[in-house]
Amino acid sequence: MSEYETRLRHQLMFGPASVVAQGIIADAFESYLTKATLPCAADILRIGKLNAQIGHLSLREPKQAWEKFRLANLPDHAPAGQDRYRAVFQAAINVHHELHDLPPFKIKAIPFDNERVRFLTKGDRDRLISAYAPHVRPIITMLAFHGPRIQTALQMPWGVKGVDMQQEVIRLNHTKNAMTQSVPMHPRVKEVLSPIWEEQGNPLKGYVFLNRFGQPYQDTRLARIPGGNPLKSQHKTACKRAEIDDFTIHDWRHHWASHCVMAGIDLITIMHMGGWKSLRMVQRYASVGVDHMLTAINKID
Template structure:
């Protein structure tokens, strides 16, 4: 039997005990009812006991039948390690449209959301929604001792590798507006994602001019990596640091109005690039075609390979979570070696 007990100065009722059916029993660790109202706490206890008896009778799948997709999102957001801000926004969109649907048919719920809301999204963007939806469903299933569910991924071409020659790199760097050049220099020689760079602070948690190191907070994959500062990046940042009085906090990069860049990962619609127009103008000035601002990340990784840096080190420095994500750059090394060997007489 379950019982309630009043605790604390606020008189909150707590529930504990066990529920049995035949030779089956579920022990319930004490948890808060969240209320000091005896009737409300008793009602909650009765509902919970009914749910547990239903589980004893029909197995863990019974809880899935009773639950909603919103319950899965609650379980996922309650984890000790919360998802990144962009994924929290995606969960909000998902919850708003399909949160009330039953957990019995999550694949059908996902397809309903995808068709109604994601038609105009790029495949990679759709797959990020799918990924966080699947993670939430499986968090809930794991809590109830059910096997994980796999929702088919959205196919997209993620094999693009685009890089510049050193001459083209320097010409393009020089073509940017002066306040943008230091940002792009960091992209070219350290390879962070654009928002990782734009939100970087001064000091030990970001750009540490004293130690000549950069702490890259790869928020997308929850990876934090401290790396030595490239001499070109130091040359670009040192005058800014000196001019601002050698700060140990605050944003490193400011826009043309002298204000920090907005973190578009926290916007109501994730994504967006505040440097898109400046990049487009710089490419036109430098005569560079088919080179997006994200391609600076490909450029950095490709030149790391050509410089002989191993893929494991590139993976750690670039904040990728798996070696599979950087294996696309391995062919760059092969092509570079072929080009070099052909120069021999």
């Protein structure tokens, strides 16, 4: 009764802040996981790891809790990987704060180089696509002409929730940012997908892309340690055959966005089609358009 009386007194004196101050970080994770829109599977795994290590700590000092977790668990992680943990931790605290009418909480982002822009000429693009194994070429064609993340492409289904051959539309499920975007199918993509669709009997469900054993690709986002690329070895071999250097499989996404800019597509449209959450993420491609125009203007005698 004495403890309960003290808790009531704090609530009367300090309002919602007292409720949060008396809670633990696990309460914030619970709030985050019960909101209307669930985070992606990889972030759910990150929350599980965070909760196991610091869920018992008080919500009074979330920054200290974060530092304790980071120093104990993330010293070998790349800065980008560390920042993903930071972002999901901050999001969980803020959902809990919002439920109790408290101001937003912020942890300084971990800096990392995310400004890489690498693209191929159209000739190099086609030469590299041709260098892949036959069962991989349709996947790479989709990466080159629609720019999804690799796992977004590999887990794509037939039908209205993915590749709709009847309407010639692709519904891209950008799981990382909880966004879904329908885009018209590029003719080159339709050209490589039509034979696959017909061979499978014009299906309206099931996976579009299968590995060389005829099985769906593993969704590495659901793995115990998120990440990994099932096409890594095929990509390395194809680059060697095509004599293309310094081009990762994720660079197909940069290639697509860069060629969109060079084709005159505005950044807002690129942001929506590519599933980026903010315009800031695509502004790095703006300079590509300037360089392209400079090359074009220098051709004038």
